[in-house]
Amino acid sequence: MRTAIICAAGYLAFASPAFAEVKASSDTGFNVVHIASVQASPDDIWKRLIAPKDWWNKSHSWSGSTDGFYIDAQANGCFCELFQEKGADGKVKTVGSVEHMRVIFAQPGKVLRMQGGLGPLQSEAVTGTLTVAMEPSKDGQATKISFSYVVGGYMRYKVNEIAPAVDTVLGDQFRRLLKPFTPATEEAPSADGFSLDVENLEDAKPSEGDEKAPDVKSESDAGDEQAATPN
Structure with a gap:
C-alpha cells in the first residue's frame, strides 16, 4: 500500500493560473487553499467531483488503483476506497476497504465538505476538514x-x-x-472575497432601512398584564 503523502514526480500540471498556498499554520495545525476559475457549470464540476475514480491520483491510494474509489455525496456518506481483486472465477471481488473522508455537508453544485485525515494523517490524532466550494460567475x-x-x-x-x-x-x-475544463482567466483568482470561502463568516446584519418588528401581544398576554395591574 502507498501511504506516503510526498509529491509524485511528473504530476499533471493544470494549464490555468491558480491560487495555492499554505494559508496559515501553527504548532498544532495548518490550512492549505487552492482556487481556480474554469469555463464550466457548477453542475458539470460537481458530477466530476463525486466520481473520484476518474481524477484521483492512484499514487495516493492505498490499493494502487482508483477503480474502487467513490463518494456518497450526502451527510454521513463515505469518500471510500474498495480493495478489489479478481478471484479464481475471473470476477472482481472486494477484499477490503478504507475511508478517506466522511461527508458532513453536501449541497450539489455549491459545497461539499468532508472530514478525515488524508494519507498518513489518518493515523494521527487530528481532525482534517476539506471544503470544496463552487461559485458561478455573474454571466454564468x-x-x-x-x-x-x-x-x-x-x-x-x-x-x-x-x-x-x-x-x-x-x-x-x-x-x-x-483537467477537462478550459481556464476562464489568465490571472490567478484571489482567495479574498470569495463568498463561499468559510474563513471569515460573520453573523448576518440587517440591511439599512430595516425596521425592528413591533412586539405583538396576544389577547391572553394582554389579559394577564391587566390582571397583574393593581386597582
Missing part, C-alpha cells in the same frame, strides 16, 4: 472553485514539513479534477 460562463483543507490536533509530524507536502498533493488532486 465560468465557475470559481476552491479546495480548503484545515488540519488541527496532535500529530507526529513537524507542521513545517507536512503542511507543504499536503499542499503539493492536494494541489495535484485539484489540477487533476479540473
Whole structure:
C-alpha cells in the first residue's frame, strides 16, 4: 500500500493560473487553499467531483488503483476506497476497504465538505476538514472553485514539513479534477472575497432601512398584564 503523502514526480500540471498556498499554520495545525476559475457549470464540476475514480491520483491510494474509489455525496456518506481483486472465477471481488473522508455537508453544485485525515494523517490524532466550494460567475460562463483543507490536533509530524507536502498533493488532486475544463482567466483568482470561502463568516446584519418588528401581544398576554395591574 502507498501511504506516503510526498509529491509524485511528473504530476499533471493544470494549464490555468491558480491560487495555492499554505494559508496559515501553527504548532498544532495548518490550512492549505487552492482556487481556480474554469469555463464550466457548477453542475458539470460537481458530477466530476463525486466520481473520484476518474481524477484521483492512484499514487495516493492505498490499493494502487482508483477503480474502487467513490463518494456518497450526502451527510454521513463515505469518500471510500474498495480493495478489489479478481478471484479464481475471473470476477472482481472486494477484499477490503478504507475511508478517506466522511461527508458532513453536501449541497450539489455549491459545497461539499468532508472530514478525515488524508494519507498518513489518518493515523494521527487530528481532525482534517476539506471544503470544496463552487461559485458561478455573474454571466454564468465560468465557475470559481476552491479546495480548503484545515488540519488541527496532535500529530507526529513537524507542521513545517507536512503542511507543504499536503499542499503539493492536494494541489495535484485539484489540477487533476479540473483537467477537462478550459481556464476562464489568465490571472490567478484571489482567495479574498470569495463568498463561499468559510474563513471569515460573520453573523448576518440587517440591511439599512430595516425596521425592528413591533412586539405583538396576544389577547391572553394582554389579559394577564391587566390582571397583574393593581386597582
